[in-house]
Amino acid sequence: MTIVADRFAHVMGVDTHARTHTFSIVDAATGGVLETAAFPVTAAGMDRALAWASRRAPGYAAAVEGTASYGATLTTRLQAAGVTVFEARPPRRAARAGHGKSDQIDAVAAARSVLAEPTELLAQPRSGxxxxxxxxxxxxxxxxxxxxxxxxxxxxxxxxxxxxxxxxxxxxxxxxxxxxxxxxxxxxxxxxxxxxxxxxxxxxxxxxxxxxxxxxxxxxxxxxxxxxAPGLLAEQGIGPITGAVFIAAYSHHGRIRSEAAFASLAGAAPIPASSGNTDRHRLNRHGDRRLNAALDTVVRSRLAHDPDTRAYRDRRIAEGKTKRDVRRLLRRYLARHIYRTLKQTLTP
Incomplete structure (x- = not known):
């Protein structure tokens, strides 16, 4: 895998706020700070910021905090300009010990946080x-x-x-x-x-x-x-609302790395709950609850209207599973199926 420092000569870290954004350009090879500036969160201010960055670091990548909140408008502008944008996580409090906190420090930390990371594994904001x-x-x-x-x-x-x-x-x-x-x-x-x-x-x-x-x-x-996602609504039990939830969670190709990761995001990955001679799994109450609820809605619809799903339920109940266990298994299966479907059919 190629890390960010090998692919880009410079990375621009951005600490975003409601009124101003602070930008710091970092040399990808050394991590040294080249220049820092703050610009107002206005159309003119963002134009000046992008021009400033292009003059000082042609072909840079950007690591932006809050790409879905304060940095959403900036992220859209960067993507429209063809800049690769990575989503930077705010530094933990322990990581700030001995360094203090300021907008400039946070902008530099955002840029440095992605330098050694493989580009394929970094979160990128949704586009489109x-x-x-x-x-x-x-x-x-x-x-x-x-x-x-x-x-x-x-x-x-x-x-x-x-x-x-x-x-x-x-x-x-x-x-x-x-x-x-x-x-x-x-x-x-x-x-x-x-x-x-x-x-x-x-x-x-x-x-x-x-x-x-x-x-x-x-x-x-x-x-x-x-x-x-042409054809998604043709799937049994999937309607416009649940389909939209599935697409919003999957977002874009590359965000979810595997079927297991999508199931984990949905809270549909089984959690071992075995003890002694008992071998079982329990419901997962973590993850994206809206996505989990959408999976459950589709499962219940299929249990009510799909003969194959009802036959599966009856077979597993005959094996000793409870109705709750069966719904958990069906949600896990459905999460895998939705992931494969979106990976094949979702438009870029």
Whole structure:
């Protein structure tokens, strides 16, 4: 494997913040600092930073902290300019002992942290507008779902506390929401009922509006997933949302080095839990829980609708496995399958 210092003559480390970024150019062969400068986080400031770096270190690589947060805009500009970008991890507190901390020190540390690392093993930030769109849509979806749930819970609590003629002992149905959203003020209501009815109408309409937003969100996810990984949605049980989660976790070729690494990321890698004469594995509660939940959604769908999956479940239960064990095994198998599928079909 080729290390960064053998491939690049210079590495630029970047310590990112909300208002300014600090840049330090390091000689890859010696680790010596050539020059350091700070630029404001504006379009003009980033243009000046890239011009400054190009004049002092042509053909450099960049090690950027916070490529998905404060350094996201800079990362996009560097990639558009053809610069190889590595994701630099912030130094541990123990590593700072005796060296102190400043923006310049952190920028130099970011550059030096990648010099001796093989380029194939270093994390590189995701690129591509569709991948970024997927992340934005998934983030927006979580927010909309959370807000819709809060509105439904508030509406249910209101209907249980004030008599408005709605049976709210169970979760409200879509028909009940439509009915409440079309209510009008009633002259016979008490003061409390009048206020409660107005609030119920508002909450019901907001729940409906958020439902429309989620439907539009799902349509956009379907479009991007189909473009990025043709054929993924044809897999049994995989829909636009779970497909988007799989692509967002896999991100791009080279980020996940193997099937086992993808399963570990998903929390689907088995954990030994043997003792004495008992030989078993248990559920893994680590890793990306959103990815794990997406795997579980697909597994449950296949258990409900796919005869082959049900036959596998019955065979393993006959061997002494529990239903939970079977779902764990299916998640592990599915993680391997998704990794292979994305590796073969995901567009660069």
């Amino acid at each position: 507008e569709r991948r970024q769109a997927l992340q934005l849509l998934l983030t927006a979806r979580r927010l909309i779902e959370r807000q819709r749930t809060q509105d439904r819970n508030a509406l249910t609590a209101l209907l249980r506390g004030v008599e408005l003629g709605v049976d709210a002992r169970r979760a409200l149905t879509a028909a009940q929401l439509r009915q409440i959203a079309t209510w009008r003020p009633r002259g016979g209501d008490s003061i409390a009922q009048s206020v409660a009815r107005t609030e119920a109408i508002r909450l019901a309409r907001e729940v409906q509006q958020r439902g429309d937003l989620l439907a539009d969100n799902q349509s956009q996810l379907r479009q991007h997933v189909t473009a990025l």
